[in-house]
Amino acid sequence: MPWDSTFEVAFHPRSVAIVGVSRGPARREPPFGGLTTLCNLQHYGFEGRIYPVNPEAEQICGLKAYPNLKAVPEPLDLVIVAVPAATVPSVLEDCIAAGARNIHVMTSAFSETRFDKGKHLEARIREIAIRGGLRLIGPNCMGLQVPNAKMVTFNDIPLKHGPVAFISQSGGHVHAYLLLGPAHGFGFSKLISYGNGLVMDSPDFLEYLAQDPDTRIICLYLEGVRDGARLARLVKEINQTKPVIVWKAGLTGAGAQAALSHTGSIGGTREVWDAFFKQTGAIRVNSIEEMATMAMTLLYLQPPRGQRVALLGVGGGNSVASGDTCAEAGLEAPALAPESRSKLLGFISIVNQSVTNPLDIPLIASKPKHLQRVLEIVAADPNVDTIIINQLLGVASRERSPSMTEGAEVACRFIEESPYQKPILVATAGASISPQLQQRLLSAGIPVYSSLSGACRALYCLLRHKRFLEEQA
Amino acid sequence: MPWDSTFEVAFHPRSVAIVGVSRGPARREPPFGGLTTLCNLQHYGFEGRIYPVNPEAEQICGLKAYPNLKAVPEPLDLVIVAVPAATVPSVLEDCIAAGARNIHVMTSAFSETRFDKGKHLEARIREIAIRGGLRLIGPNCMGLQVPNAKMVTFNDIPLKHGPVAFISQSGGHVHAYLLLGPAHGFGFSKLISYGNGLVMDSPDFLEYLAQDPDTRIICLYLEGVRDGARLARLVKEINQTKPVIVWKAGLTGAGAQAALSHTGSIGGTREVWDAFFKQTGAIRVNSIEEMATMAMTLLYLQPPRGQRVALLGVGGGNSVASGDTCAEAGLEAPALAPESRSKLLGFISIVNQSVTNPLDIPLIASKPKHLQRVLEIVAADPNVDTIIINQLLGVASRERSPSMTEGAEVACRFIEESPYQKPILVATAGASISPQLQQRLLSAGIPVYSSLSGACRALYCLLRHKRFLEEQA
Numbered sequence: 016m017p018w019d020s021t022f023e024v025a026f027h028p029r030s031v032a033i034v035g036v037s038r039g040p041a042r043r044e045p046p047f048g049g050l051t052t053l054c055n056l057q058h059y060g061f062e063g064r065i066y067p068v069n070p071e072a073e074q075i076c077g078l079k080a081y082p083n084l085k086a087v088p089e090p091l092d093l094v095i096v097a098v099p100a101a102t103v104p105s106v107l108e109d110c111i112a113a114g115a116r117n118i119h120v121m122t123s124a125f126s127e128t129r130f131d132k133g134k135h136l137e138a139r140i141r142e143i144a145i146r147g148g149l150r151l152i153g154p155n156c157m158g159l160q161v162p163n164a165k166m167v168t169f170n171d172i173p174l175k176h177g178p179v180a181f182i183s184q185s186g187g188h189v190h191a192y193l194l195l196g197p198a199h200g201f202g203f204s205k206l207i208s209y210g211n212g213l214v215m216d217s218p219d220f221l222e223y224l225a226q227d228p229d230t231r232i233i234c235l236y237l238e239g240v241r242d243g244a245r246l247a248r249l250v251k252e253i254n255q256t257k258p259v260i261v262w263k264a265g266l267t268g269a270g271a272q273a274a275l276s277h278t279g280s281i282g283g284t285r286e287v288w289d290a291f292f293k294q295t296g297a298i299r300v301n302s303i304e305e306m307a308t309m310a311m312t313l314l315y316l317q318p319p320r321g322q323r324v325a326l327l328g329v330g331g332g333n334s335v336a337s338g339d340t341c342a343e344a345g346l347e348a349p350a351l352a353p354e355s356r357s358k359l360l361g362f363i364s365i366v367n368q369s370v371t372n373p374l375d376i377p378l379i380a381s382k383p384k385h386l387q388r389v390l391e392i393v394a395a396d397p398n399v400d401t402i403i404i405n406q407l408l409g410v411a412s413r414e415r416s417p418s419m420t421e422g423a424e425v426a427c428r429f430i431e432e433s434p435y436q437k438p439i440l441v442a443t444a445g446a447s448i449s450p451q452l453q454q455r456l457l458s459a460g461i462p463v464y465s466s467l468s469g470a471c472r473a474l475y476c477l478l479r480h481k482r483f484l485e486e487q488a
Numbered sequence: 489m490p491w492d493s494t495f496e497v498a499f500h501p502r503s504v505a506i507v508g509v510s511r512g513p514a515r516r517e518p519p520f521g522g523l524t525t526l527c528n529l530q531h532y533g534f535e536g537r538i539y540p541v542n543p544e545a546e547q548i549c550g551l552k553a554y555p556n557l558k559a560v561p562e563p564l565d566l567v568i569v570a571v572p573a574a575t576v577p578s579v580l581e582d583c584i585a586a587g588a589r590n591i592h593v594m595t596s597a598f599s600e601t602r603f604d605k606g607k608h609l610e611a612r613i614r615e616i617a618i619r620g621g622l623r624l625i626g627p628n629c630m631g632l633q634v635p636n637a638k639m640v641t642f643n644d645i646p647l648k649h650g651p652v653a654f655i656s657q658s659g660g661h662v663h664a665y666l667l668l669g670p671a672h673g674f675g676f677s678k679l680i681s682y683g684n685g686l687v688m689d690s691p692d693f694l695e696y697l698a699q700d701p702d703t704r705i706i707c708l709y710l711e712g713v714r715d716g717a718r719l720a721r722l723v724k725e726i727n728q729t730k731p732v733i734v735w736k737a738g739l740t741g742a743g744a745q746a747a748l749s750h751t752g753s754i755g756g757t758r759e760v761w762d763a764f765f766k767q768t769g770a771i772r773v774n775s776i777e778e779m780a781t782m783a784m785t786l787l788y789l790q791p792p793r794g795q796r797v798a799l800l801g802v803g804g805g806n807s808v809a810s811g812d813t814c815a816e817a818g819l820e821a822p823a824l825a826p827e828s829r830s831k832l833l834g835f836i837s838i839v840n841q842s843v844t845n846p847l848d849i850p851l852i853a854s855k856p857k858h859l860q861r862v863l864e865i866v867a868a869d870p871n872v873d874t875i876i877i878n879q880l881l882g883v884a885s886r887e888r889s890p891s892m893t894e895g896a897e898v899a900c901r902f903i904e905e906s907p908y909q910k911p912i913l914v915a916t917a918g919a920s921i922s923p924q925l926q927q928r929l930l931s932a933g934i935p936v937y938s939s940l941s942g943a944c945r946a947l948y949c950l951l952r953h954k955r956f957l958e959e960q961a
Contacts (some may be wrong), residue, residue: 036599045842058605073778123839123840124838124840127804127842129844130838137931140737146513155840172718183805185803185804185805186804187803187805188805236805241865251653256841263777264805264809264812265811265812265815266812267811267812267815267816268811268815268820269799269811269812269814269815269820269845269846270808270809270810270811270815271811272811272821272823272844273804273810273842273846273848274847275844276804276807276812276842276844276848277804277805277807277808277842277848278804301812302809303548326742330658331600331658331659331660331749331750332656332657332659332660332661332737332750332752333658334750335711335737335738335743335745335746335747335750336737336750337742337743337746338738338740338741338742338743338744338745338747339737339738339739339740339742339774341740341742342739342740342741342742347742347743348741348742350745365597365601365603366573366596366597367597368594369600369601369746369748369750371602371745371748371749372745373742373745373746375749485516
């Protein structure tokens with residue numbers, strides 16, 4: 016995997032040309048396109064030089080406009096192409112002539128239309144790109160998003176730098192992930208929306224990110240891939256140093272049809288992809304929300320020794336459901352050791368409560384000291400590897416005394432001072448938690464989940480990934 | 489199934505005694521117990537006569553207190569027992585002596601503690617109840633909630649009358665359902681929290697509700713059942729006139745342990761319950777939220793002819809995911825007929841959109857007339873039985889023109905005037921929808937779901953139930 020500095024510059028370009036920038040006004044533009052991209056780069060404070068290309072304009076957004084790429088007075092680290100589909104081939108010829116190599120083709124209406132016209136045009140641009148040695152990203156995509164470099168093609172998103180990278184055939188999912196990351200306590204090194212993957216495909220981006228010092232976790236949204244064997248080889252290798260999270264969509268009849276219409280991708284069968292996940296140890300998710308939950312878990316949760324969970328919860332019916340949820344995720348909720356049980360019975364009434372695992376202990380939620388004693392007893396139990404606090408903090412908040420904050424503070428101090436190295440997860444069952452409180456919990460190594468099933472599934476995947484690393488070692 | 493008027497009165501009692509009412513103050517009480525129940529009955533405007541029983545009080549909450557049940561001056565339609573566990577046997581003897589037959593034992597700390605003491609006490613109260621012919625509900629439960637009769641044992645809940653009944657071993661789930669019902673556009677005939685099911689068990693309540701003219705849909709939360717064959721026989725029979733929705737929890741190791749500690753229930757194996765659902769045609773759900781979603785669907789959605797769905801959505805990546813979601817729920821999203829496709833291409837650009845099913849049509853969301861034309865074309869398509877509008881209304885709202893309200897109004901008028909009898913479902917992907925708008929959609933027969941997977945699963949279950957009815961006919 017050679018580190019290619021001529022590709023690296025695409026993510027921190029000193030010079031960008033945007034070909035196909037209308038004169039505006041910008042508010043009439045769709046949420047993607049040349050002018051919107053130009054406005055966004057300016058709005059977010061991109062520091063490189065921007066060259067709008069439009070043969071009919073003198074100036075756009077205060078910048079001198081150029082009639083074509085060859086007229087631009089310096090070498091271009093990145094060219095963003097946003098002209099109509101039929102014009103793309105000639106713009107690519109201009110790129111070759113101007114010596115530009117990193118090309119993002121935003122334009123759509125190629126093979127994903129499923130009409131012959133689009134397919135032929137796509138074949139032509141592939142031929143040009145390969146002949147000219149162009150690193151073509153797309154077509155039909157939103158290209159590169161790099162918070163650190165203020166490189167943005169989307170409107171109205173938070174720009175948070177951090178250790179997570181995302182390679183995605185869907186620009187919509189990149190947009191959603193830009194919002195979900197900060198809500199889960201993490202930011203991004205690079206996000207790559209690459210659409211039809213005509214020339215540069217997921218393995219190419221993986222090779223790059225494997226070497227990128229800013230990237231610690233790699234997320235991948237795939238509809239299809241041209242060289243599956245290469246992808247599998249790379250994912251297996253990279254997964255040993257940087258966890259790789261993969262959402263493979265379009266595995267059903269209807270999903271596959273939609274993939275064909277979205278990025279022209281042919282997706283492969285479920286059996287092929289089951290084997291891919293088995294071989295590579297990639298962490299499998301099935302939605303963008305689950306991907307964010309998993310990245311948060313890998314970043315913040317210390318992997319426990321094993322899969323035995325103590326569930327602290329509220330309500331008898333809920334404790335039955337939580338036991339089921341835990342077991343269905345592949346975890347165990349074993350009986351506590353007899354000495355733990357008798358210690359708990361020393362201060363917990365079993366009228367309307369239970370100290371069997373899952374524990375049903377609503378009345379202690381309003382007593383921070385009791386919560387602390389429960390954590391101490393359960394963490395010391397030899398049958399327990401991990402503790403999940405399910406809904407208890409939310410209930411404490413409803414009952415007002417103490418607030419959710421106090422309960423969370425007990426859990427944070429406990430994990431910071433505890434000798435047991437048994438991690439804690441918090442599930443809120445949809446109760447809202449303030450960003451400050453979430454940050455406090457995360458910095459203590461306690462991730463927060465909106466559902467118990469999400470927490471259990473993330474924990475299970477973390478344990479599988481830990482075993483994968485042990486087997487490879 | 490004889491209609492028993494002496495049980496019927498328990499749901500509309502003219503006279504209720506509450507045994508075990510402390511003198512207060514009420515704000516120091518736990519959220520359940522005798523005094524809280526008394527306060528709730530008064531607060532909600534219960535119209536029957538209430539007799540607090542406490543040998544040490546003259547008056548409680550403005551009502552004359554009685555030293556024991558025999559001192560109460562009239563026959564009792566219902567007795568609520570909230571004394572400590574050890575005192576329950578003698579109170580039951582008093583019930584027999586006073587001629588009361590409908591008894592709700594709220595008290596817990598019986599077999600669900602898993603200690604011998606509780607088990608013996610429970611065996612004793614069972615013996616007394618059977619000898620005295622008591623219809624004992626409980627122990628360890630919240631008893632009867634009847635909005636129409638202002639019969640309530642919970643604090644702080646909405647009381648909405650309606651056609652849905654709920655029989656539940658968990659009081660917590662009854663509480664949750666009281667909140668979820670109105671949020672899903674329905675109210676309740678009766679809700680029965682029956683805890684350990686020691687004497688009166690789920691089949692007894694089912695027999696009653698089968699005859700209850702106020703009840704059209706019966707929901708059931710089970711941890712275990714004493715006579716499984718009787719339950720199956722009843723569910724199969726009742727399900728032919730009143731749909732029966734069942735959540736059977738505690739089917740995993742950890743869930744079953746929790747069930748034993750919650751209601752002392754022994755739950756049976758997954759195989760046994762799989763067979764139960766197959767035989768009875770009961771609608772299976774796995775959470776209280778799913779139960780509410782299913783009840784809403786049965787109440788509002790006209791069952792379509794078959795399982796072929798047209799998905800109208802937003803975003804290429806989302807369209808792939810929605811195709812997968814639909815297929816995984818057991819539905820089909822077939823290709824549209826060629827004539828539909830060419831009609832759609834007459835006014836929908838395929839640049840960044842797609843008219844393949846699932847349709848990806850973000851740009852039409854801001855044009856109500858276009859949405860209406862899409863609905864007309866898709867509803868006329870011979871390959872389509874049902875239409876799901878996924879996220880489009882939410883997007884319209886974000887883009888402001890037209891508001892979510894206008895898009896919803898288009899859908900409502902279309903379904904009200906359309907000759908095709910092809911139902912519409914709306915999935916919002918978590919976007920909030922006002923109660924007014926939801927009510928408008930529901931009254932047009934368009935249920936609203938917070939997720940596409942919820943919508944697909946509910947539609948699939950509705951179709952299965954329809955087939956069950958056809959097979960039985």
